[in-house]
Amino acid sequence: MRISRITVWQLDLPLSEPYFLSGGRLRFDRLDSTIVRIDTDDGLSGWGEACPWGHTYLPAHGPGVRAGLNILAPAVIGLDPRSLDHLNAVMDVTLPGHGYVKSAIDMACWDIYGKAADMPLWQCLGGAMATPVAINSSISTGTPEEMLALIRKASADGYKVHSAKIGGTDIALDIARIDAISSALPADESVTFDVNRAWQPAAAVQVLNAVASRDWVEQPCETLDQCAHVADRVPQPIMLDECMLGFQDHIDAWKRNACNGVKVKPNRLGGLTRARQVRDFGVSVGWQMHVEDVGGSALADTAAIHLAASTPDANRLASWLCHYHLAIDPTAGQGARNTDGFATPPSIPGLGVTPDPDIIGDPVATYETSV
Numbered sequence: 001m002r003i004s005r006i007t008v009w010q011l012d013l014p015l016s017e018p019y020f021l022s023g024g025r026l027r028f029d030r031l032d033s034t035i036v037r038i039d040t041d042d043g044l045s046g047w048g049e050a051c052p053w054g055h056t057y058l059p060a061h062g063p064g065v066r067a068g069l070n071i072l073a074p075a076v077i078g079l080d081p082r083s084l085d086h087l088n089a090v091m092d093v094t095l096p097g098h099g100y101v102k103s104a105i106d107m108a109c110w111d112i113y114g115k116a117a118d119m120p121l122w123q124c125l126g127g128a129m130a131t132p133v134a135i136n137s138s139i140s141t142g143t144p145e146e147m148l149a150l151i152r153k154a155s156a157d158g159y160k161v162h163s164a165k166i167g168g169t170d171i172a173l174d175i176a177r178i179d180a181i182s183s184a185l186p187a188d189e190s191v192t193f194d195v196n197r198a199w200q201p202a203a204a205v206q207v208l209n210a211v212a213s214r215d216w217v218e219q220p221c222e223t224l225d226q227c228a229h230v231a232d233r234v235p236q237p238i239m240l241d242e243c244m245l246g247f248q249d250h251i252d253a254w255k256r257n258a259c260n261g262v263k264v265k266p267n268r269l270g271g272l273t274r275a276r277q278v279r280d281f282g283v284s285v286g287w288q289m290h291v292e293d294v295g296g297s298a299l300a301d302t303a304a305i306h307l308a309a310s311t312p313d314a315n316r317l318a319s320w321l322c323h324y325h326l327a328i329d330p331t332a333g334q335g336a337r338n339t340d341g342f343a344t345p346p347s348i349p350g351l352g353v354t355p356d357p358d359i360i361g362d363p364v365a366t367y368e369t370s371v
């Protein structure tokens with residue numbers, strides 16, 4: 001089986017409401033998604049999506065996905081999409097770095113791999129069953145009252161796990177946010193306070209030693225060094241996210257005892273193949289993980305939920321669904337959706353999601369085997 005054609009679509013994904021991170025420092029109104037279909041010479045096709053969260057969140061941006069595909073697509077045409085490690089090695093030689101570009105190709109090849117094997121992705125990735133995965137809400141930064149209102153709305157939608165976005169220059173306000181949310185949560189709900197790099201190390205140590213909460217705190221500062229400094233000086237378990245760009249970062253974090261868990265995001269790490277490697281490392285060292293993607297429609301969400309569902313219960317905390325925040329749905333009714341706070345991956349062969357051609361429109365690029 002050989003890759004014979006790669007077709008690329010650009011899709012604007014407007015958010016239902018503006019979204020604020022990092023104490024309001026970062027605002028998001030729409031996402032720029034790239035959807036890819038890979039066709040093979042024996043008739044199987046696979047779908048992938050790469051959707052950075054805007055261009056200010058990570059060193060990744062929507063137009064960069066299409067520019068990178070222009071380099072990578074010709075290099076992978078003619079390869080067997082089921083030889084995923086080889087395919088990733090070819091991509092790494094062709095374009096070092098730029099994992100967020102590679103994730104779309106890698107995801108589409110996993111879809112083909114599952115269809116060829118006649119197995120759903122959760123099984124291809126090592127899972128025993130289509131485990132329902134706990135879903136966490138994502139609570140935009142605001143005043144304590146605004147954030148509590150969003151948490152109550154999410155609770156009504158079935159969410160029992162919340163990710164509350166905090167962090168800013170006003171230390172007293174962050175202490176107030178943490179204290180208000182922690183004390184108001186019902187006993188059967190939990191929260192992670194996601195700082196999204198907003199604190200300087202001294203502020204992180206000050207805030208986290210002033211609050212009563214012993215909930216998870218995520219990415220308190222910009223760099224791994226700064227987060228390791230904080231982890232050594234606060235009582236809360238630390239989750240790392242944005243500073244983890246490659247496998248080496250995970251080894252470094254583990255050696256330095258800088259965290260108790262990580263966010264495993266295929267688009268940040270370079271695709272499902274790289275995300276699976278990180279997941280397996282995390283299981284080996286006893287980390288607890290959130291497996292979810294950086295952004296995108298239910299296509300990208302579902303790929304991540306397959307990986308989450310194949311992760312041992314003891315190592316899996318919860319997953320976030322980006323499509324919950326979008327005003328459009330190019331894969332209506334398909335894939336992993338929130339049902340009473342849980343999402344279950346499809347059990348049909350492959351990824352189990354096919355975008356609606358009427359919504360994704362005309363492709364922006366097509367790459368084909370030259371005859």
Ligand code: MG
Pocket residue numbers: 194196218219241242263
């Ligand atoms: Mg985060």
